[in-house]
Amino acid sequence: MKEDINPGCDAPNELIQKESFLYNIKYLIVGTLFGIVFVKAEIISWFRIQEMFRIQSFHMYGVIGTAVVVGMISLFVIKKLNIKTLNGEEIVIAKKPFSKGLIYGGFMFGLGWAITGACPGPLFAQIGSGYLVVIVTFLSAIFGTWTYGLIQKHLPH
Amino acid sequence: MLEFIKQPWHWSVAGVFIGLTVPVLLIIGNKNFGISSSLRHICAACIPANIPFFKYNWRNEIWNLFFVFGVLFGGFLGTFGLANEADIQVAQSTIDDLRVFGVSDFKNLMPTDIFNFDNLFTLKGLFFFIIGGFLVGFGTRYAGGCTSGHSIMGLASLQWPSLVATIFFMLGGFAMTHLGLPIIFNLINK
Numbered sequence: 642m643k644e645d646i647n648p649g650c651d652a653p654n655e656l657i658q659k660e661s662f663l664y665n666i667k668y669l670i671v672g673t674l675f676g677i678v679f680v681k682a683e684i685i686s687w688f689r690i691q692e693m694f695r696i697q698s699f700h701m702y703g704v705i706g707t708a709v710v711v712g713m714i715s716l717f718v719i720k721k722l723n724i725k726t727l728n729g730e731e732i733v734i735a736k737k738p739f740s741k742g743l744i745y746g747g748f749m750f751g752l753g754w755a756i757t758g759a760c761p762g763p764l765f766a767q768i769g770s771g772y773l774v775v776i777v778t779f780l781s782a783i784f785g786t787w788t789y790g791l792i793q794k795h796l797p798h
Numbered sequence: 799m800l801e802f803i804k805q806p807w808h809w810s811v812a813g814v815f816i817g818l819t820v821p822v823l824l825i826i827g828n829k830n831f832g833i834s835s836s837l838r839h840i841c842a843a844c845i846p847a848n849i850p851f852f853k854y855n856w857r858n859e860i861w862n863l864f865f866v867f868g869v870l871f872g873g874f875l876g877t878f879g880l881a882n883e884a885d886i887q888v889a890q891s892t893i894d895d896l897r898v899f900g901v902s903d904f905k906n907l908m909p910t911d912i913f914n915f916d917n918l919f920t921l922k923g924l925f926f927f928i929i930g931g932f933l934v935g936f937g938t939r940y941a942g943g944c945t946s947g948h949s950i951m952g953l954a955s956l957q958w959p960s961l962v963a964t965i966f967f968m969l970g971g972f973a974m975t976h977l978g979l980p981i982i983f984n985l986i987n988k
Contacts, residue, residue: 671868676872678876682811683806697892727826727827738959747948750941778927782935
């Protein structure tokens with residue numbers, strides 16, 4: 642396992658070998674399972690997010706806490722046993738560089754999270770669950786991302 | 799088996815599944831887990847407008863778009879194929895707090911008195927869809943990630959900037975819930 646200290650984006654594809662278009666079905670399947678979990682454990686619920694920010698239920702803290710611990714143990718095992726990707730490449734973890742954006746942007750996202758009851762993942766699952774008006778939220782989120790790209794140079798980082 | 803699947807799943811089950819997404823994506827294709835980057839790829843693919851931030855080879859990151867399409871499809875399957883049979887059980891204290899704001903539907907995953915098309919061109923829609931969505935899209939990109947990229951992938955790989963991000967996600971959420979939402983509900987209930 643090694644680190645990519647200058648990743649091109651935030652959730653980068655670190656595979657060196659090129660994958661064919663259809664090969665991406667793998668990620669569709671993992672995403673589908675992920676979306677099912679989101680609905681079944683009610684993570685996409687606006688109420689669960691309200692409970693979390695009101696500290697009135699342990700549910701979301703349990704979900705995120707367990708996920709972090711499981712992810713941490715998995716990465717430890719990958720490192721210790723020197724586990725490779727299926728096609729034999731060394732596993733690469735992208736570095737998360739520090740910037741003031743983590744503070745300002747993080748706070749802004751938190752504000753939006755509590756209003757919409759959704760981080761980007763649940764937005765997709767909410768739409769799939771038939772809350773079609775969330776398409777508007779989603780389009781507005783895309784516009785937000787686009788606006789960030791437009792004024793990035795003028796923001797403190 | 800199907801009986802079991804049709805119940806709402808315990809937080810620990812969900813946590814294990816979500817946590818395992820990290821090594822699964824790495825092992826099947828050296829992909830770093832993160833979802834908000836999909837929004838950037840969509841901008842880069844559809845509306846790049848000559849902005850440098852959107853000029854990169856998004857095709858190399860197309861796995862991310864397959865993944866989020868899967869999340870959407872999974873949401874569909876989870877709701878229309880394997881739906882939880884009972885209504886959602888919201889904490890009584892949360893119900894009491896939200897009733898004060900005029901929220902009255904606690905049966906579904908989302909309060910339908912907010913999240914429906916009739917509210918689209920009202921003050922409710924402006925806050926809950928337009929402004930809320932904008933903050934999510936702008937904030938996650940400014941922070942370089944969201945709950946998945948920072949709070950799960952970043953914390954799991956022991957990167958302290960992700961801890962900073964997670965702390966500010968939570969602070970923003972607390973601020974909106976306890977200071978912002980009372981003002982917003984006050985405005986829209988006038």
